[in-house]
Amino acid sequence: MKNVILISISAVLLSLNFIDVDINEVLPYDQKEQYNPGMSYIKTLDMLEKHIDSTVASRSISRDSVAYVTTISDAILQRFYHGFSHFTLKENWIAAFAERIIGYGLASKVKPDDIMRHPFAACSQQAMVMMEILKRKGLSYRSVGFPHHFALEVLINGNWYYFDPNMEPSISNEQRLENYWGARADNLKQYYDTARFRDLDWKFGKDLKVTHGNINQKYATNAKLFQTVTGVASKILWIFPLIFVFYPRKKKK
Numbered sequence: 001m002k003n004v005i006l007i008s009i010s011a012v013l014l015s016l017n018f019i020d021v022d023i024n025e026v027l028p029y030d031q032k033e034q035y036n037p038g039m040s041y042i043k044t045l046d047m048l049e050k051h052i053d054s055t056v057a058s059r060s061i062s063r064d065s066v067a068y069v070t071t072i073s074d075a076i077l078q079r080f081y082h083g084f085s086h087f088t089l090k091e092n093w094i095a096a097f098a099e100r101i102i103g104y105g106l107a108s109k110v111k112p113d114d115i116m117r118h119p120f121a122a123c124s125q126q127a128m129v130m131m132e133i134l135k136r137k138g139l140s141y142r143s144v145g146f147p148h149h150f151a152l153e154v155l156i157n158g159n160w161y162y163f164d165p166n167m168e169p170s171i172s173n174e175q176r177l178e179n180y181w182g183a184r185a186d187n188l189k190q191y192y193d194t195a196r197f198r199d200l201d202w203k204f205g206k207d208l209k210v211t212h213g214n215i216n217q218k219y220a221t222n223a224k225l226f227q228t229v230t231g232v233a234s235k236i237l238w239i240f241p242l243i244f245v246f247y248p249r250k251k252k253k
Contacts (some may be wrong), residue, residue, distance in 0.1 A: 006241040007241075016093040024099050027083035027120065030195055034168055035081035038164045040119055042079055045112050045132060052133065064172045066161055069139065076130050077165040083120035084108045087227070094230035098136055110220035110227065123166035124150040125134060128219055130165060135216065143213035146185055149203040153178060153212070153222035168190060183210050 022071045029035060042048050052075050061067045086107040087095045099107035108122065109115050112132040127143065127150050134141045138156040144162065151164035161176040169191035174180060181187040185204040192200060213219070 003245045006245050007236045010238045010241040011243075013241070016089050017235060017238075019089040019093075021090075022086050022088050023096050024084070024086045026086075029081045029120070030196075032193075033081045034077050035119070036078040037119070039075075039079045042116070045129070045136075048075060048079065048116065048129070049133060049136060063137075064157060066156055066176070069134075069156060069161065069163065070173075072130060072133055072137075073114055073163045073165045075227055076133075077168050079119075080126055080129075080165075081120065082166055083116050083121065084122045085118035085120055085125060087114075087231075089194065092227060092231045092234050094234045095227055098230070105223070106226065108223075110212040110223045121166075123164075124219075126166045126167055130163070131219070139217050142215050143219070145211040145213065146203055147205040148206070155215075162188070167197065183212075184208075 008128060042051055052072055055061075055071055055075065056063075056068060057103070059067075059071070061071060082171065084105070087093075087109060089096050092107070095107040099105065107116075109125065110128060112129045115121050116127055121129065131141050131152060141152050142155075142160075144151040144153055144164075149167070151162065151166070153160040153162050155161075158223070160178040161173070162171070162178065162181065164174070169188070170193070171191040175191065185208045186206065189200045189204060193199065
């Protein structure tokens with residue numbers, strides 16, 4: 001009887017690796033974002049970079065200009081609509097169940113190439129994709145943190161410029177300058193569509209200075225470690241119940 005139970009547990013754990021289902025919340029496209037379904041063929045960072053390079057070349061955009069970074073940001077805001085991309089059971093069932101039960105974004109993908117497999121990505125995920133492209137292009141960046149939002153700044157010709165591909169503010173190059181908005185969250189709210197975002201005070205806070213990350217900082221290192229370890233464990237955990245079934249045990253004298 002004990003062996004039957006162990007074999008059954010092993011079969012269940014193995015079967016989870018064949019179920020391609022996201023058990024965590026998936027938000028639908030709200031039909032308001034600048035998401036372009038025609039860009040869904042772009043499934044990797046290499047393909048995204050190639051698309052950006054082609055756009056820059058066709059428009060003769062200088063590499064050291066704000067327009068260059070705006071082109072990167074525009075490509076990302078058109079590639080994704082808002083919503084957390086998660087691991088499915090097939091990809092990492094341990095992380096998927098962990099987020100479902102505990103929360104804290106444990107199944108929310110943090111590796112840019114993993115995020116690129118989805119048509120949707122949250123603010124932090126879109127920012128991480130953009131940071132990876134910026135790193136490839138040799139451009140310096142840093143995060144811009146709010147109570148419930150995540151954006152970034154890019155260093156261009158010695159000045160920091162604000163970018164937010166997720167919430168798509170209507171903002172000019174001059175207004176992007178940190179010297180213009182003074183690192184005050186309240187000063188940025190005027191550039192956002194209040195019809196779409198009625199919770200700006202919750203997202204950005206009130207009368208707060210934004211928090212900046214370190215320049216070119218690596219993000220979500222703990223999450224990457226957790227997801228890497230649980231990803232491997234998800235694939236091999238089914239073996240362990242069988243060990244207890246087939247491993248020869250010494251008989252008691």
